[in-house]
Amino acid sequence: MPDLDRSELIENRINNGILGQWYPVAKSVEVRSISPLGIEVLGEKLVLWRGDNGKVHCIKDQCPHRGAPLSFGRLHEGHISCRYHGIVVSGEGVVVTVPAMKNCAFEGQKIVRAFEVQEIYDAIFIYMPSAENEKAPRMVLPKEFLSDSWSGFLCTAVWKTNYRYALDNLADPMHGSYLHAESFTLAYGTKEDLFKVDHTENGFIVSRTGQLGENFDWTEFEMHDGTMFCFLDIPYPKAAGPGGNMRIIGFVLPINENSCKVFFWRMREVSGIQRDCWRFLYRTELESKHWTVLEQDREILEAMSDDVRGNEKLYQHDVGVNRIRQTLLKQAKSNVDFELNIEGKS
Numbered sequence: 001m002p003d004l005d006r007s008e009l010i011e012n013r014i015n016n017g018i019l020g021q022w023y024p025v026a027k028s029v030e031v032r033s034i035s036p037l038g039i040e041v042l043g044e045k046l047v048l049w050r051g052d053n054g055k056v057h058c059i060k061d062q063c064p065h066r067g068a069p070l071s072f073g074r075l076h077e078g079h080i081s082c083r084y085h086g087i088v089v090s091g092e093g094v095v096v097t098v099p100a101m102k103n104c105a106f107e108g109q110k111i112v113r114a115f116e117v118q119e120i121y122d123a124i125f126i127y128m129p130s131a132e133n134e135k136a137p138r139m140v141l142p143k144e145f146l147s148d149s150w151s152g153f154l155c156t157a158v159w160k161t162n163y164r165y166a167l168d169n170l171a172d173p174m175h176g177s178y179l180h181a182e183s184f185t186l187a188y189g190t191k192e193d194l195f196k197v198d199h200t201e202n203g204f205i206v207s208r209t210g211q212l213g214e215n216f217d218w219t220e221f222e223m224h225d226g227t228m229f230c231f232l233d234i235p236y237p238k239a240a241g242p243g244g245n246m247r248i249i250g251f252v253l254p255i256n257e258n259s260c261k262v263f264f265w266r267m268r269e270v271s272g273i274q275r276d277c278w279r280f281l282y283r284t285e286l287e288s289k290h291w292t293v294l295e296q297d298r299e300i301l302e303a304m305s306d307d308v309r310g311n312e313k314l315y316q317h318d319v320g321v322n323r324i325r326q327t328l329l330k331q332a333k334s335n336v337d338f339e340l341n342i343e344g345k346s
């Protein structure tokens with residue numbers, strides 16, 4: 001395989017999303033036991049539903065008969081049936097019945113691709129296998145998800161832009177002082193600074209050198225085998241109630257080349273009555289303010305042209321942007337080289 005082909009494959013892989021990762025794909029409340037939900041993940045059409053025991057299933061959204069989307073179908077006894085001619089498929093991708101034909105040979109065969117699913121902290125995660133990791137590694141969760149002393153809300157939004165812009169945005173704390181300068185909390189501190197990137201145990205942290213704890217001053221990315229997420233703190237004034245900083249835990253799902261879905265958990269370290277207070281204040285006061293900020297991100301990223309990446313002039317404060325891009329490049333190379341290696345051997 002000539003070098004150019006390999007680099008094109010790597011670029012395509014980065015652009016479509018890295019394989020061998022767990023991704024959040026929907027809020028728990030979106031997946032129901034009365035009707036299926038069609039979704040798109042890394043350009044693949046998938047269908048989700050909740051079985052009779054509450055367990056969530058995810059299979060390819062394509063009927064094995066003539067390819068109709070199964071997400072148009074209905075749910076029967078925990079399985080999904082195709083709207084077109086009625087084939088019933090289980091959550092494991094096995095054809096349960098073919099009602100239009102007696103003793104059809106498909107029955108009992110596993111001919112639809114199924115995906116591993118986990119439901120965690122109000123979200124449905126699925127594993128997108130890579131050639132090197134067909135089986136899902138154990139998902140490493142943000143430590144706040146595992147602690148009773150943190151309480152949070154999940155907010156999701158579809159942004160019509162490639163997911164790389166959403167990750168770049170998270171790796172670029174400087175934009176907070178400009179794009180969000182008129183917001184509830186992001187007007188504090190200086191508007192000029194230098195940035196640094198430090199290695200952490202499982203990734204890296206990009207932070208300002210001139211101030212910490214005054215504004216959106218740092219973002220930390222954690223990379224584990226099969227999981228990647230980031231977190232950052234937004235200092236809150238006293239008016240925002242107990243709990244100190246608001247911590248945002250972010251995952252970005254590549255939907256396809258042109259759109260992504262952000263999953264942001266807004267968390268505070270609170271317990272007892274402080275927890276109730278935070279939850280009440282969030283719903284009544286803070287949530288709308290946060291949405292205003294998020295909309296500012298969405299609007300500017302959606303307005304950036306898709307080919308701008310080749311025409312940038314990066315400068316010092318883009319060290320985090322550079323670092324996240326290197327991370328994706330390394331992961332994409334690993335995906336592609338393993339595939340090429342398999343092809344070469346076959």
Ligand code: FES
Nearest residue numbers: 063065066082085
């Ligand atoms: S296309 Fe689904 S049963 Fe025919």
Ligand SMILES: [Fe+2]
Nearest residue numbers: 175176180297
């Ligand atoms: Fe932002």
